[in-house]
Amino acid sequence: MFVAFIAALLAAPLSAQAFADAYSFAERAPRTQLERTIAEAMPCVVKVHGASGLATVQPYGTGVIVSAQGHVLALDQVMIQDGQTSVVLFDGSVHQAEVLPAENKLGVRMLKIACKQPLAFLRVPADASARAGMFVVSIGNSFRLAEYSEKLSVTTGVLVAKAKTGLRYRLQDVDYDGELWITDAMNNPGHGGGGLFTLDGRWLGLNAKLATSRDTNSDISAAIPVAQLVPYIERWTLGKVAAVPTDTGPQAPPYHGIKLFDHGSGQTSPPAYIEKVIAGSPAAQAGLASDDLIVRVDDQAVRTCRHFQELMAKLRPGQKINVTYKRGTTVGKGELTLEASKR
Amino acid sequence: MKVCVVLGSVFCGVLCRAISAQAPDAMVALQADIQRAMALAAPCVVRVETFGGVRKAQEGGPAIADGAQPERKPKKKNDDEHKAPDDKPDTKKRGLEGLVTPGFLQAQGATAGLILSADGWVVVSRFALNYDPSTILITLADGRAFHATRKGEDTSRGIALVKIEADGLPVPELLAPARVRVGQWALVLGRTFGGEQPSVHVGIVSATGRIFGRAVQIDANCSPANYGGPVIDLDGRVLGLCAPLSPAGRDAGADWYDSGIGFATTLDDIAPLLTRMRDGEVLHRGWLGVATDPAFAGPGGKIVSVNPASTAAGMQIKPKDTIVEVDGVAVRHHFHLQMLVASHLAGDAIHVKIKRGDETFGATAFLSPLPEAERAAEKKGRVDDPMPWEGEEKK
Numbered sequence: 001m002f003v004a005f006i007a008a009l010l011a012a013p014l015s016a017q018a019f020a021d022a023y024s025f026a027e028r029a030p031r032t033q034l035e036r037t038i039a040e041a042m043p044c045v046v047k048v049h050g051a052s053g054l055a056t057v058q059p060y061g062t063g064v065i066v067s068a069q070g071h072v073l074a075l076d077q078v079m080i081q082d083g084q085t086s087v088v089l090f091d092g093s094v095h096q097a098e099v100l101p102a103e104n105k106l107g108v109r110m111l112k113i114a115c116k117q118p119l120a121f122l123r124v125p126a127d128a129s130a131r132a133g134m135f136v137v138s139i140g141n142s143f144r145l146a147e148y149s150e151k152l153s154v155t156t157g158v159l160v161a162k163a164k165t166g167l168r169y170r171l172q173d174v175d176y177d178g179e180l181w182i183t184d185a186m187n188n189p190g191h192g193g194g195g196l197f198t199l200d201g202r203w204l205g206l207n208a209k210l211a212t213s214r215d216t217n218s219d220i221s222a223a224i225p226v227a228q229l230v231p232y233i234e235r236w237t238l239g240k241v242a243a244v245p246t247d248t249g250p251q252a253p254p255y256h257g258i259k260l261f262d263h264g265s266g267q268t269s270p271p272a273y274i275e276k277v278i279a280g281s282p283a284a285q286a287g288l289a290s291d292d293l294i295v296r297v298d299d300q301a302v303r304t305c306r307h308f309q310e311l312m313a314k315l316r317p318g319q320k321i322n323v324t325y326k327r328g329t330t331v332g333k334g335e336l337t338l339e340a341s342k343r
Numbered sequence: 344m345k346v347c348v349v350l351g352s353v354f355c356g357v358l359c360r361a362i363s364a365q366a367p368d369a370m371v372a373l374q375a376d377i378q379r380a381m382a383l384a385a386p387c388v389v390r391v392e393t394f395g396g397v398r399k400a401q402e403g404g405p406a407i408a409d410g411a412q413p414e415r416k417p418k419k420k421n422d423d424e425h426k427a428p429d430d431k432p433d434t435k436k437r438g439l440e441g442l443v444t445p446g447f448l449q450a451q452g453a454t455a456g457l458i459l460s461a462d463g464w465v466v467v468s469r470f471a472l473n474y475d476p477s478t479i480l481i482t483l484a485d486g487r488a489f490h491a492t493r494k495g496e497d498t499s500r501g502i503a504l505v506k507i508e509a510d511g512l513p514v515p516e517l518l519a520p521a522r523v524r525v526g527q528w529a530l531v532l533g534r535t536f537g538g539e540q541p542s543v544h545v546g547i548v549s550a551t552g553r554i555f556g557r558a559v560q561i562d563a564n565c566s567p568a569n570y571g572g573p574v575i576d577l578d579g580r581v582l583g584l585c586a587p588l589s590p591a592g593r594d595a596g597a598d599w600y601d602s603g604i605g606f607a608t609t610l611d612d613i614a615p616l617l618t619r620m621r622d623g624e625v626l627h628r629g630w631l632g633v634a635t636d637p638a639f640a641g642p643g644g645k646i647v648s649v650n651p652a653s654t655a656a657g658m659q660i661k662p663k664d665t666i667v668e669v670d671g672v673a674v675r676h677h678f679h680l681q682m683l684v685a686s687h688l689a690g691d692a693i694h695v696k697i698k699r700g701d702e703t704f705g706a707t708a709f710l711s712p713l714p715e716a717e718r719a720a721e722k723k724g725r726v727d728d729p730m731p732w733e734g735e736e737k738k
Contacts, residue, residue, distance in 0.1 A: 032368050032369075032370065033368045033370060033371050034368075034370050131378065131540060132381070132540045132541065132542055132543045133374070133377040133378050133381045133530070133543045133545070134374055134377075134378070135370060135373075135374050157545070158377065158543060158544070158545045159543075160536075160542045160543060160544055160564075160568070161533075161536040161538060161540070161542035161543075162538065163536030163537055163538055163542070164536075164537075165452075165536055182536065182542070184544050184545065184563070184564055199370060199371065199374060213452075213568070214452075215452030215453070215535060215536070215567075215568075216452050216535060216566060216567035216568045217452075217567065218566040218567055218568060220568070270395070271394045271395040271477065271478070293394060293478055295392065295394060295478070295480050295488075296488075299537055301392050301453060303394060303451060324488060326394075326478055326480065326490055328490075329490045329492070329508070330490060331480065331488045331489055331490050333488075
């Protein structure tokens with residue numbers, strides 16, 4: 001027992017040194033591309049702590065520094081409350097954060113911390129493109145494994161796809177309908193708001209929460225592409241105000257001249273078979289005919305009558321759409337120019 | 344001379360620095376290899392979209408018409424009036440039961456398929472046809488879309504064949520299962536998410552000879568996001584097709600998506616089956632109908648009970664008999680027997696040697712498909728689980 005105690009005393013300074021070595025990797029020369037990317041990105045990714053109290057509210061997450069003056073981009077979560085949100089930097093220093101207005105469509109929120117010295121921050125890369133099959137590096141505070149100056153968790157995987165897929169989080173549909181980077185590097189709880197990078201160190205996106213794809217009903221790890229974030233970032237870091245499209249309010253769906261066999265009721269909606277095409281209408285000019293099954297509008301698969309109507313409601317007169325249809329056993333395509341509603 | 348040495352060392356220093364700056368980086372090289380393999384196989388990977396049909400929320404649960412939401416409340420009597428037009432397909436014939444895990448709602452998103460022949464034969468995952476859709480649309484890598492006709496399938500492999508009217512299609516190189524090595528890279532391609540490039544998940548081959556010699560096991564994500572997509576090696580050769588498979592007695596698919604366990608049915612070794620499927624045949628795993636004693640050390644499989652509706656009963660196989668040989672292969676133990684039988688399809692004839700007391704005789708068994716009741720029992724784990732014995736190879 002005594003011997004073990006002495007041994008522990010003797011070993012203590014050594015292990016403290018080993019500990020210090022392990023955590024000063026910024027000073028170690030990275031040997032591989034992956035290590036270089038991690039070393040450069042790590043100081044720009046921060047821990048974000050917020051309001052706790054409710055069992056269902058996760059009081060921790062991740063953010064990325066996007067300006068030298070202390071702008072931190074994070075996911076907009078319940079825990080982020082003014083006066084209760086703090087940011088923990090790479091060196092372990094804790095900073096109270098000012099909470100700026102959120103970007104609801106993207107589900108992100110800017111935080112601002114006061115800092116005496118300029119911070120290392122993530123830059124929007126000149127080339128923000130990447131291909132499926134490329135390695136990605138994902139940094140975040142999964143399961144709050146890191147506290148103070150402890151380093152965040154790094155995972156790698158590949159880019160599965162860049163795609164639009166509807167997301168669902170805890171049975172609720174997510175508002176965001178833009179493109180996403182889908183990866184096979186897991187977005188564990190707390191990892192959201194962290195940074196996603198290419199192997200060569202370019203910033204690709206902001207990690208989302210682990211969510212369910214509405215296309216597959218399976219969980220996917222995704223990140224919001226940097227390109228989508230730029231206007232919101234620049235609004236705060238550069239004071240650039242993006243032109244906001246004026247909301248003209250609800251409009252009648254544009255006229256296309258297609259009447260569907262919509263015999264569904266209540267919860268059900270049948271496939272989008274055409275019952276009738278009005279003579280001289282945009283649909284007639286595009287070559288559509290009764291009994292055709294509409295399978296696609298532009299790149300979007302159309303599964304039901306309701307789905308078709310929902311897509312049409314988002315469009316405006318004058319817009320051109322490509323309609324893919326099945327007629328018997330052949331598949332055809334027609335371009336259709338929408339007109340103003342005749343009602 | 345001195346100058347030479349100095350110059351030489353400077354030169355060496357520069358050279359060394361240049362080399363270390365571009366030191367071969369395994370991950371960078373692998374990234375390029377993955378891209379190259381994807382480009383090789385991508386033209387053969389198609390997108391499969393289905394329209395119409397009946398959505399099965401869960402096994403035994405109500406069939407929900409397309410576009411409906413899952414039911415969350417107890418069904419009321421008068422709900423029947425609001426049912427969709429009754430175009431409920433004959434799911435029994437297709438053996439669709441049990442393909443979907445209870446409680447799991449399948450989304451009707453796109454899945455993938457693989458071109459098998461230049462004249463338009465395409466293999467897809469049965470998952471894609473789970474709704475028994477009225478329309479199947481196949482979109483090629485070049486963007487051309489075709490109406491597909493459903494042909495045969497193999498329920499034991501989770502695959503189905505469809506045909507499109509096209510010519511001159513690119514055909515992938517298939518890798519023989521015997522050449523697949525545990526630990527090699529395995530990339531799963533998919534087309535669920537659209538776009539010009541296929542999607543990809545990367546992992547390794549975890550095991551070969553799974554599902555009674557029908558599949559390789561991989562640790563890359565295998566889910567509706569890539570069912571029907573090929574699993575390829577770094578040379579773009581196809582090891583198998585990602586499908587919702589699981590060992591008998593286990594629920595398939597959904598539970599295993601994120602567990603690092605996926606199965607890809609092998610394709611290179613099933614040319615005769617593909618021929619049968621082209622003719623519209625629906626193939627099932629073969630079933631003999633005997634339960635064996637796991638405590639019996641062997642050699643042979645000792646029968647404890649015989650299902651009265653089975654082939655075995657028809658052949659007068661009786662409890663206490665021991666099956667000692669299948670198609671000339673000596674049966675080592677009960678798992679070995681199950682492995683030997685389950686590697687066959689229904690309709691196959693197998694020759695068995697049976698030991699009864701001191702007497703040994705031969706007989707031919709025509710295997711039947713697993714009946715519905717047995718399949719349900721197997722799912723609940725009541726029937727002796729015919730898991731392959733570790734280390735066993737298909738004869």
